[in-house]
Amino acid sequence: MKIILASTSPRRLELLRDLGLKVKVVGSRVKESKFNISDPEKLVKTLALTKAQEVARRTKSGLIIGADTIVVLKGKIIGKPKSSEEAKFMLRELSGRTHEVLTGLAVIDASTGKTKADFVRTRVKFRKLAEEEIANYVAADKPFDKAGAYAIQEKAGLFVEKIDGCYFNVVGLPLARLAEILKEFGVTLV
Numbered sequence: 001m002k003i004i005l006a007s008t009s010p011r012r013l014e015l016l017r018d019l020g021l022k023v024k025v026v027g028s029r030v031k032e033s034k035f036n037i038s039d040p041e042k043l044v045k046t047l048a049l050t051k052a053q054e055v056a057r058r059t060k061s062g063l064i065i066g067a068d069t070i071v072v073l074k075g076k077i078i079g080k081p082k083s084s085e086e087a088k089f090m091l092r093e094l095s096g097r098t099h100e101v102l103t104g105l106a107v108i109d110a111s112t113g114k115t116k117a118d119f120v121r122t123r124v125k126f127r128k129l130a131e132e133e134i135a136n137y138v139a140a141d142k143p144f145d146k147a148g149a150y151a152i153q154e155k156a157g158l159f160v161e162k163i164d165g166c167y168f169n170v171v172g173l174p175l176a177r178l179a180e181i182l183k184e185f186g187v188t189l190v
Contacts, residue, residue, distance in 0.1 A: 001187060002062030004110075006055035011153065012067060012173045019175070019189055026055045028066065040072045041119055044104030049117045052106040059110040063185055066106040069172045071148030073099040078148050087138045087149035091159075094148060096128040098162075101148070101170045107181050116181050120174035122165030124152070129159055 005013055008027040016023045028051035035050075037043040052066025071078040073093055081087035101124055106117040137156065143149045150156035152163075152170045168175040179189045 001185075003187075004055060004059060004062045004064045006051045006064050006066040009067075009172055011151070011171055015168060015171065015173045015175060016065075021189075024062075026059065026064075028052075028054050030054050032068070038077070040070060040075075040077055040100075040102050041121075043077065044068050044070055044102045044119050045106070045117050046104070048104030048106040048119075049115070052108045052115075052117075056108045056110045056113075061111045062109075063182070063187065064106075064108045064110055065178070066108075067103055067173055069101060069103040069147050069169075071099055071101055073097065080147055081144055081149045083144075084138050087143055088134050090149040091129060091134045091137065092131075094126045094129075094150075094159075095134070096126060098123055098125040099148065100124070103169045103172060103174050105174060105178060105181065107178075107185060109185055114185065116184060118177060118181065120166055120169045120177050122163060122167070122169045122174075124160055124164075124170060125162040126159045127161040133159075 003021050003023045005023050005025050006028045030051045047068035048066040052064045056064045078090055101122045102119055104119045108115045166174045
């Protein structure tokens with residue numbers, strides 16, 4: 001069955017290809033900023049589902065995978081930074097603390113309309129970060145397209161003291177949960 005990723009995230013695409021899937025990318029036209037939902041769980045599920053639905057409306061067949069990832073610190077949603085200063089601020093906030101990463105996940109069969117949406121939560125503890133580390137990371141890695149201003153699979157992995165939950169969820173696509181959902185659609189990955 002044709003698999004379509006409703007995301008232009010290179011990280012999500014790479015994870016799916018690493019599973020041996022042939023994936024077509026059809027970026028969603030959904031504007032995340034138009035959603036004003038304060039509940040993190042509801043927000044990520046709504047965004048993932050809305051992205052998948054938007055792409056499904058433009059597609060005749062195939063399984064559409066939608067996803068959205070956010071960082072939550074003490075109940076506050078931390079999005080993607082718009083500037084170097086905002087990225088530094090976010091990393092200072094995460095320094096020495098435990099935060100949560102939530103990824104909403106939605107799969108839609110474009111030909112039948114069958115839909116499944118869920119989310120996965122992972123707790124991540126950062127060690128205390130030095131101001132110089134934060135400045136160097138932001139300058140070198142330019143984390144402006146990443147929730148919480150970091151990518152765990154890159155140099156920011158050096159900031160992580162402990163992780164409780166799915167590592168791939170923090171990257172942006174919870175593979176174990178995705179495999180369970182795809183199985184409900186007749187796609188077995190293992």
